[in-house]
Amino acid sequence: MDFQIAALLGQDGLTNGAIYALLALALVLVFAVTRVIFIPQGEFVAYGALTLAMVQAGTVPATVWLLLGMGVFAAGLEGAAALRQGQGGKLVRILGWNLAYPVALVLLLGALPLATLPMPAQILLALAIVVPMGPLMYRLVYQPIAAAPVLILLIVSVAVHVGMVGLGLLFFGAEGQRTPPFSDARFDLGSMPVSGQTIWVIVASLALIIILYQFFERTLYGKALRATAINRNGARLMGISPALAGRLTFLLAAFIGALSGVLIAPITTIYYDTGFLIGLKGFVGAIIGGLASYPVAAAGAVLVGLLEAFSSFWASAHKEVIVFTLIIPVLLWRSLKSHHLEEEE
Incomplete structure (x- = not known):
């Protein structure tokens, strides 16, 4: 492997890692506020990308x-x-x-005339369709069982994931879709070519992370979510509605997932079930962060992207195994450091 190949693999790893970081942040947020391990997060990626493809098809x-x-x-x-x-x-x-x-x-x-609309308008329409499903999903599925143990919430998440995958096959069919890139520009950094779409993905991901940081630091709703994540009972006693916090959290998670799907649709072919694998890699990043630390989860997700890129060069047939094996030492280390507490009934 020479430097140019390593640079190209690093570029792919950073591009994928930026998307995984967004999903990891969404998973940490949902778990911190609602105790839900949101397995259907990846389905919003697929729904966002494939909805945009249908809009562009007219x-x-x-x-x-x-x-x-x-x-x-x-x-x-x-x-x-x-x-x-x-x-x-x-x-x-x-x-x-x-x-x-x-x-x-x-x-x-x-x-x-959907097919002839400008791309920004098509993207806004796709987001307008997919993003509101987040709070509606919370109201219909999770709000009635908000006080249930984490295991019950996990089982429900698995059921929602299976249902969304089945509906995805019904809505979009088994054929994969890829959307046109946002930009056809190409740049050369030394001897390494960089596509405009790669820059779009990285810049959009960084911008969204900064916007989320400002949202949690400077807005009343963001501070309410932070309070709920730190102490749900204390936040409830201070007048913060758990139902409102849950819906807002799922709204943000759906927006992050759908936007991620829109960003990667020009880079890779998206199928109705592609989102599960993408969301699972974001989940590995979230686990590295202990489902609690946003910066560590984002850094872990970027590490997952880089590991996936370099594994595809050295052992492409086993890259998924290598990526998901990363979770074993992380869980072992966290298990050795943590104290076991029985969950309150």
Whole structure:
């Protein structure tokens, strides 16, 4: 291996690691706030990429009907709860978010010439479809069992993952999709060529990490999520709604996943089940961070990307084994350092 090959592999590793870092941050955030090990995080990657591909093909994405169905069920649950509590004034807001928004989106998608829209507009439409599924998923699936043990939440996450993969096959078919790159520009750093899409991925990932940092440091909602992550019971006693914190967390996780899918769709072919493997590599980074430390999780995710890139050169047939084997010494080390505590019933 000469320097040029090492530089190219390093570039691929950093590009993949940037995406894994975003997913690792989302997984740490979801677990810290809600205690959910969010296995379906990768499915939002696939849904975001394939929804964008359908928009660019000029067809109304099937995911918008899933959004509408989730909105109908959520509106029914929220409306019934509001009426029982004598809060009928909330019905307008409930129906507006859960029903009016998906219906308006369906009408908009049917009226627009999707294939001829500028790429930024197509990306915004794809995100507008996929991102709201996050808080709706929390309301329908996780909020009713928010106080359940972590094991129960994990089992439910596995079930949601299986369901989303099956729906992905129904919506998108078994064929893979790849979207056009954001930029066709190419740059030369010495003897190493760098594509414009690679720069887009790295810059967008860094920008999103900075925006998230500012969100948690400077906004009221961000501080509320931090408080919930540090002490859920204390945050509840201070008036922070656990349901609101959970929905906001899932909104951020869905946005990070969908945006990651949009960023990598021009680089690699995305299939309906591709997101699981991508999310699993982000999960390895999150485990390195102990599902608690954001900087360590991001650094671990970049390490996963670099290890994957160099493993593909030395032993391409075993690169996945090498990457996931990294989790064993990490878990062993953390197990030796931690004290065992029985989970409270």
